[in-house]
Amino acid sequence: MELRHVDPRSLKPNPNNPRRTAPSEHADRQMIANIKATGITQPPVVRPDGDDLVIVAGHGRVRAAIGAGFTEILVLVRGPDDGADNLRALSENVVRMQMAPVDQWRTIEALISDHWTEEAIGGALALPVRTIKKLRLLAHIHPDMLDQIAKGDMPQESHLRTIAAAGADEQASVWKKHKPKKGQETVIWHEVARALTKRRLYAKIAKFGPDEEQAFGIVWEDDLFEQGDQDNRYTTQVEAFFAAQAAWIEANLPKNGVILQIDEYGQGKLPPKAERNWGQPRKSDTIGRYVDTRDGSVKEIVFRVPKADPKTAKKGKTGAGAGESETISEPTRTRPEITQKGLAIIGDFRTDALAKALAENEIDDFTLLGLLVVAFGADNVDVKASGYSSGLRRGLAHRLANEGRITQDAALVRKAARDMLAHVLNCRPGYHSSGVAARLVGDAIGADAHLPNMATDDFLSSLSKAALEKAAAAHSVLPRPRAKETRAAFIEHVSGATFVLPAARFALSEEEIASEFARTTERSEDDEGNVDGPAPEIGASDEDSDPEEDHQAEELD
Secondary structure (H helix, E strand, O other): OEEEEEOHHHOEOOOOOOOOOOOOHHHHHHHHHHHHHHOOOOOOEEEEEOOEEEEEEOHHHHHHHHHOOOOOEEEEEOOOOOOOHHHHHHHHHHHHOOOOHHHHHHHHHHHHHOOOOHHHHHHHHOOOHHHHHHHHHHHHOOHHHHHHHHOOOOOOHHHHHHHHHOOHHHHHHHHHHHOOOOOOOOOOHHHHHHHHOOOOEEHHHOOOOHHHHHHHOOOOEEOOOOOOOOOOEEEOOHHHHHHHHHHHHHHOOOOOEEEOEEOOOOOEEOOOOOEEOOOOOOOOOEEEEEEOOOOOOEEEEEEEOOOOOHHHHHHOOOOOOOOOOOOOOOOOOOOOOOOHHHHHHHHHHHHHHHHHHHHHOOOOHHHHHHHHHHHOOOOOOOOOOOOOHHHHHHHHHHHHOOOOOOOOOHHHHHHHHHHHHHHHOOOOOOOOOOOHHHHHHHHHOOHHHHOOOOOOHHHHOOOOHHHHHHHHHHOOOOOOOOHHHHHHHHHHHOOOOOOOOHHHOOOOOHHHHHHHHHHHHHHHHHOOOOOOOOOOOOOOOHHHOOHHHHHHHHHHO
């Protein structure tokens, strides 16, 4: 090979140039401007043909040099044609600017006619053999369609795939109806593809096996336009495919599984009042299966049917609107960015992730204290404390997360944790009581030491005569004829000391422990079989709840 200065106008174009699709005027102007600024950095490749020089690679550069007014350029002259000029021209064009698929296909076919194998072409062009096969499938496109594509009117790959899969007669018939009219430059390719569409159901979504294939007479074909590392078999036998999928569902239902009916949208229809579970399935959940009418896949929905609330069942429907029909006009609502269904899915996913993190992740004691305070300020925590409970709890939680992160201030966390527990835990009887929980916490932290002297007339007068005399006897005070005299003697005896009634201490007595265990066991048995039911609440008693006060507390929150 040798370098030679020549007039670009003297060079002859290659009749076998693979790029037949002319570039746009913008591309030509861009290349001319680039050459004027930088010159030709890579000389075109030419070969001798008699007295002429024929361009092997670099038609665009030669055309731009002429447009830029160059009278002389440097070219690389190689030997006569050795049979590989087609490959060199194709490789040059692929590297410099992506060629139109039709041009690539035509050149590949020319190489095939020169006894090149698909593997050799793919290796030389650094293209997967599957891409070579795809381009060769353009041979199945109707010639008139190819001419239209060569003009730059390229259909989407999905449309091209559908068209190539159709027969020649079908393509000719559809093209006659959808080809561009006079003065129309482009084709509405999606209409062409839709007219040639044959519904395909792929083997990769089939649940059934060879036995069902044989029983329902299903025959598979290969789709070469799909990725090479996947099962690309498909069938157009729609009814047989659906029947085979349905047979598999019926034969493989789990113990808690049901076959769902199909709604008007072709989706699985849940039973009345059923709630879909978007998170981790539970033992009590039901698994519903159906065949999706859109793509033939087997879909699965996990759901549960909530148990009827016995209190609601007893009360029945009440209210002024019962049995009446009222029309209430509501303002127009703007559609939210996430639907209620989407929010439900997100909620289930987050709940499962949070539960797993709390169970498995390492959490130091300091962080755990902070989380405790923040959790007591949550919207779903109903603490039966007096006053505006939720506002106070959220205020404490805000101390630790006022910048969107749990604080690392140890003193602040400790103070907030203590304040939260002091606010939440209540030993007073009735609606606000924390029950056994407060007693257990108090005993654990030695709260007995902070109990005040109970040897006062106010407190002792609340005791029965027998209880008073028992307490006095424990301190060697003999009973008097009247309870008032016994109280006065007892107060005088323990003057200067602290008297705490044993029954007022935090530690649970053996009788109280046995009673609490029996009550918890009874509630657990009532909830048995309902894994979604609430866990027994320590210290909570049905008798402690007042429905009217419950309603008032909800309004406060």
